[in-house]
Amino acid sequence: MVKEKLPSVNMMNTNLKVVVLGSENVGKTALSVRYLTKRFIGEYQSDTDSLYNASIELDDSPIQLQLLDCTEIAEIDDVLGRDQQLQWADAFIVVYDICNRDSFLSASKIIKSIRSVHSHTDSPILLIGNKLDLQHRRQTGFDEGHVMSLDQTCQFYELSAADGYHTVTHAFNSLFREAKVNKKALKINKFFKSNTEKRRNSFVAKIGDMFRR
Ligand SMILES: Nc1nc2c(ncn2[C@@H]2O[C@H](COP(=O)(O)OP(=O)(O)OP(=O)(O)O)[C@@H](O)[C@H]2O)c(=O)[nH]1
Ligand SMILES: [Mg+2]
Numbered sequence: 001m002v003k004e005k006l007p008s009v010n011m012m013n014t015n016l017k018v019v020v021l022g023s024e025n026v027g028k029t030a031l032s033v034r035y036l037t038k039r040f041i042g043e044y045q046s047d048t049d050s051l052y053n054a055s056i057e058l059d060d061s062p063i064q065l066q067l068l069d070c071t072e073i074a075e076i077d078d079v080l081g082r083d084q085q086l087q088w089a090d091a092f093i094v095v096y097d098i099c100n101r102d103s104f105l106s107a108s109k110i111i112k113s114i115r116s117v118h119s120h121t122d123s124p125i126l127l128i129g130n131k132l133d134l135q136h137r138r139q140t141g142f143d144e145g146h147v148m149s150l151d152q153t154c155q156f157y158e159l160s161a162a163d164g165y166h167t168v169t170h171a172f173n174s175l176f177r178e179a180k181v182n183k184k185a186l187k188i189n190k191f192f193k194s195n196t197e198k199r200r201n202s203f204v205a206k207i208g209d210m211f212r213r
Contacts, residue, residue: 015064016179019085021114022095023106024072027130030161031095032069035172038165046071058176065176086117091124091179093172096145098129098158099137104144111152124182125154126175133160 020028029044036054052067068085086092092114096107111125129145142158149156155178157171 014062014180015066016091016176016183017066017068017089018091018093018175018179019068019070019089020093020095021070021110022072023100023103026095026097026100026103027161028093028095029069031093031128031130031168031172032067034161034165034168036067038169040162056176058173058180063176063180083117086114089123090183091126091175093126093128093175094154095128095130096140097131098140098145099131099134101139104129104140108148108152111148111154115152122153122182124175124178125152126171127152127154127156128171129156129158130161132158133163 020032022028024046029046029050030040032050032052033044034040036052049071050069052065052069054065054067056063056065068089070085094107094110094114096103098104107127111127114123114125127145127149129140129142145156145158155171155174157167159167159171161168
């Protein structure tokens with residue numbers, strides 16, 4: 001009997017592709033730059049999507065991260081128009097501004113679109129309520145974000161890109177950890193599926209031979 005070889009952990013790809021989505025001015029770029037550089041600059045260019053490539057350490061293992069910071073997503077059609085990016089990604093960060101109610105409603109639509117495009121993979125999603133430093137202008141309660149995250153099975157943090165990098169790093173890393181596990185599970189599934197398929201084909205070929213003889 002020939003033993004099938006399971007893909008070892010080393011053979012598994014540790015590339016992670018992550019897309020950052022949300023409506024205008026919610027802090028998508030501020031959060032991405034905060035995670036990658038630990039800095040908060042204040043004003044950011046926002047007319048084009050930016051793809052950042054970075055080598056990061058996660059739990060002592062290296063990961064090649066591709067972080068795609070998108071320009072605003074205002075309408076649901078904007079999300080569906082980004083079908084290719086949704087297919088490309090292993091995980092998603094969906095941002096809203098706790099002081100902007102509309103951005104929260106958009107976040108909900110964005111998550112639903114991701115789930116409809118990625119229904120077969122259960123892609124990890126991190127929902128972020130940003131600008132927590134502006135609590136006094138809050139238009140969306142913590143509980144509302146929390147309930148949405150439970151409904152949509154995603155991770156949830158309220159935080160502030162302006163207030164320091166620790167919580168941002170913690171939230172992003174928590175998503176990347178889930179994405180890494182998810183990606184490995186998908187690979188193992190694919191491996192078993194393709195081997196089952198190969199075995200079935202070789203069985204069918206053998207039976208075919210027997211009948212032809
Ligand atoms: N007070 C406060 N301001 C923030 C925070 N995060 C971002 N900002 C500000 O909000 C504005 C928009 O931030 P961006 O990161 O450019 O937002 P964006 O979502 O990338 O915007 P677009 O790319 O135009 O869609 C900037 O003036 C930031 O300085 C935060 O946590 N607190
Ligand atoms: Mg931006």
